[in-house]
Amino acid sequence: MSKIVKCELYLKxxxxxxxxxxxxxxxxxxxxxxDAGEIKNGAVLVSEGKIxxxxxxxxxxxxxxDNKIAPEKELDLSGMTVTPGFVDPHTHMAFAGSRENEFAMxxxxxxxxxxxxxGGGILNTLRYVRNxxxxxxxxxxxxxxxxxxxxxxxxxxIKSGYGLDFDAEIKTLKVCRKLAGKSPCTIxxxxxxxxxxxxxxxxxxxxxxxxxxxxxxxxxxxxxxAKFNDVFVESGVFTAQEGEKILAAxxxxxxxPKVHADExxxxxxxxxxxxxxxxxxxxxxxxxDRGLEMMREKGVVAVALPGTLYSLLSKTYLDFEKLMKKGxxxxxxxxxxxxxxxxxxxxxxxxxxxxxxxxxxxxAVNMAxxxxxxxxxxxxxxxxxxxxxxxDLAVLEGxxxxxxxxxxxxxxVKFVVKNGALxxxxxxxxxxxRKK
Numbered sequence: 001m002s003k004i005v006k007c008e009l010y011l012k013x014x015x016x017x018x019x020x021x022x023x024x025x026x027x028x029x030x031x032x033x034x035d036a037g038e039i040k041n042g043a044v045l046v047s048e049g050k051i052x053x054x055x056x057x058x059x060x061x062x063x064x065x066d067n068k069i070a071p072e073k074e075l076d077l078s079g080m081t082v083t084p085g086f087v088d089p090h091t092h093m094a095f096a097g098s099r100e101n102e103f104a105m106x107x108x109x110x111x112x113x114x115x116x117x118x119g120g121g122i123l124n125t126l127r128y129v130r131n132x133x134x135x136x137x138x139x140x141x142x143x144x145x146x147x148x149x150x151x152x153x154x155x156x157x158i159k160s161g162y163g164l165d166f167d168a169e170i171k172t173l174k175v176c177r178k179l180a181g182k183s184p185c186t187i188x189x190x191x192x193x194x195x196x197x198x199x200x201x202x203x204x205x206x207x208x209x210x211x212x213x214x215x216x217x218x219x220x221x222x223x224x225x226a227k228f229n230d231v232f233v234e235s236g237v238f239t240a241q242e243g244e245k246i247l248a249a250x251x252x253x254x255x256x257p258k259v260h261a262d263e264x265x266x267x268x269x270x271x272x273x274x275x276x277x278x279x280x281x282x283x284x285x286x287x288x289d290r291g292l293e294m295m296r297e298k299g300v301v302a303v304a305l306p307g308t309l310y311s312l313l314s315k316t317y318l319d320f321e322k323l324m325k326k327g328x329x330x331x332x333x334x335x336x337x338x339x340x341x342x343x344x345x346x347x348x349x350x351x352x353x354x355x356x357x358x359x360x361x362x363x364a365v366n367m368a369x370x371x372x373x374x375x376x377x378x379x380x381x382x383x384x385x386x387x388x389x390x391x392d393l394a395v396l397e398g399x400x401x402x403x404x405x406x407x408x409x410x411x412x413v414k415f416v417v418k419n420g421a422l423x424x425x426x427x428x429x430x431x432x433x434r435k436k
Contacts, residue, residue, distance in 0.1 A: 008420055009046035009391070010064070010071035012057045016081040016400040017042025018362075019054060019385040020370040027301055027329035027374035028366050036362040036401060037384070044082065045071070046391040049420035054385055073422065075415070081401050083365055084384050085154025085392035085418065086346035087372035090282050090303050090333035093148075093158045094141045094172045097128030099338045106313055112264065112340065113236055122162065122196040125338050129162040129172065138175045144336070145183050148344040150425050152394035152413040155186035155383075157333075157376045159230055161195030164208075166216055169193050173225035184418045186392075188376050190228035190258060191220045194238050194246050209242060213249040221253035227377065228279070229255035233262070233269035240268035247276045256377065262287040263308075274298040280331065280375040285309065285318055289326075296328045301375040304367065305335040306352040307343050320357045331375040332367035347396075351408040361405045393417035 019037035022028050028035075043060035045052040053063060064071070102120050106112075115121050129137065141158075148156065158179070160172040169191065176189035193212045201208035220226050229250030231243040238246070247257040257276045261269025263283035270291025273281035281287075281295060282303035295302060304318045323330050332353050336344045343349070346368050353359040353367065373383025382392050395415035396404055404412055416423040 007045050007047050007052060007064075007069050007071040008073060009417070009422060010043070010074045011077055011082060011393075011395070012043045012060065012074065014039075014042040014044070014057070014077045014082045015079050016040065017044065017054065017385065018081065018083045018365050018401045020084050020366050021384045021386045022370055027331070027371045027379070029296075029327050029329040030324060033324065033330065033363045033366050033371075034360055036365050038362075038401070042082070044385060044391075044393065046417070046420045049391060051385060051387050051389050051391050053387055077395060079399055080414065081396045081398050081403065082385070083394050083396065083401060083404075084369040085382070085394050085416065086152045086368050087376065087378070087383050088148065088153050088156040088333050088336070088346055089280065089331055089372040089375035090305060090335050091156055091158055091344075092161065092335070092337035093144050093156070093344070094137065094160065094175050095125050095129060095162050095338050096132040096137055096140055097125055097338065098342075099124055102339060103311070112312060116196070116236070121339055123199060125162045126164055126198065130165065130168045134171055134175065137171065138178055141175055142179060142183065144344055145179060145185050145187070148336070148346075149183070149185045149416060149418075150413065151345045151347060151411050152396070152416060153185065153344070153346050154392040154394070154416065154418050155188075155373065155376070155378060157188050157190055157228070159190040159192040159195075160226070161192030161230070164193060164196060164198035166211070166219075169216055170219065170225065173220060177225060184421070184423070186378065186382065188228070188378065189226040190230045191217065191226040191250070191255065192230040192232070194231040194243065196232065196237060209246060212246055217249050217253055217255065221250075221255055227256060228258045230258040230260060232260040233267050233272060234260065235265040235267060240272045243269070243272055244276060247272075247278070251276070258282065262291070270295055273300045279377060282333070283308070285316065292323065292326050292328055296326055299329070301329045301331050301371060303331045303333050303375050304353060304357065305333055305341070306356045307349055308335045308341040310352055310356060311341040311343070317356045320359050329371055329374065330367050331371040332364060333372065333375075345411070347404055347412060348408065351405050354405040361402045364405060365401045391417050391420040
């Protein structure tokens with residue numbers, strides 16, 4: 001057997017290396033979710049963009065000496081934490097305009113559905129997205145993705161759903177495709193024409209559903225513009241029966257189902273996700289016990305979005321203990337969007353999960369990495385620090401992953417490793433002007 005002689009990157013003396021590994025290859029649920037696979041004083045070797053080996057620094061030092069390997073780049077990370085690069089499995093990053101006025105309306109007591117019915121919400125952003133050109137939509141979206149990357153998110157899902165006509169939806173998905181080719185962040189796209197009924201179909205929702213099924217979905221699939229198909233199953237939006245029809249059409253064309261399920265009312269979204277074979281069901285605040293049990297039986301990942309509930313001024317959050325007891329695999333996402341959660345930072349999502357959902361920090365890290373990767377179908381290659389997977393890592397200040405949840409409101413990322421490439425995230429104060 002020939003000896004390995006190449007190693008581009010060596011991270012050593014890591015105070016807390018959270019591998020988030022799960023040897024059985026499935027998303028973590030139950031007791032497994034509470035184990036972040038931590039290695040104290042750990043080390044990671046990277047070769048040809050992938051993880052070559054992990055372990056305690058002493059063991060890795062011996063491995064390097066025995067195999068006469070001289071790493072090209074070494075980083076001593078004493079006092080630091082390394083986790084897998086964060087995976088954000090639910091975002092609406094591709095949009096234009098802002099809706100801070102609606103946030104103020106919520107503070108004054110207006111509900112989400114009231115704002116939507118008054119022409120706000122999704123339909124507000126729709127006007128911006130339809131009118132903006134491709135170049136500007138790409139520029140604005142790319143800037144948000146870059147900020148997320150600097151905060152440790154190395155993979156994310158991006159949904160369409162703010163155009164709600166053929167041209168604007170395809171424009172949005174082409175923005176995602178261009179980003180996937182140019183951004184260091186791994187991007188997977190979701191078609192979400194079923195985000196709302198557009199105003200021109202207010203009295204003809206059946207016609208809009210037919211448009212999606214007969215024109216948009218076939219085009220999206222034929223041109224490989226999306227991996228997933230998502231439906232907002234909610235009171236006043238799409239019924240479970242309509243959602244099933246749309247998702248079944250997507251499956252016929254090779255699009256994997258996702259469901260915005262039971263966010264505000266119990267509408268059978270969780271049951272639909274299990275019945276249709278969705279990869280994930282997201283939100284789930286009002287999901288029925290039977291729906292959650294069906295999700296567990298069918299292996300549907302539950303995606304928690306505490307930031308949305310926080311921004312919507314909710315007093316209740318997804319019941320983590322209930323999902324744990326039922327054995328449902330749980331992931332975590334930002335739901336970054338202009339209306340109900342203007343946040344692109346998975347570190348913030350981790351803090352919110354811990355403080356608002358009472359999720360133990362180890363579970364929150366697993367939810368933001370390996371389980372999130374399962375929720376968008378990339379866990380075979382990313383989401384944990386295991387030999388053979390792509391080297392996607394977040395290097396964070398603080399002596400353990402507990403610190404990430406404990407100290408909030410700042411960016412703890414010092415380095416991001418993506419496919420083995422090392423990016424430095426600088427944070428320094430520089431005086432540029434003084435009045436004389």
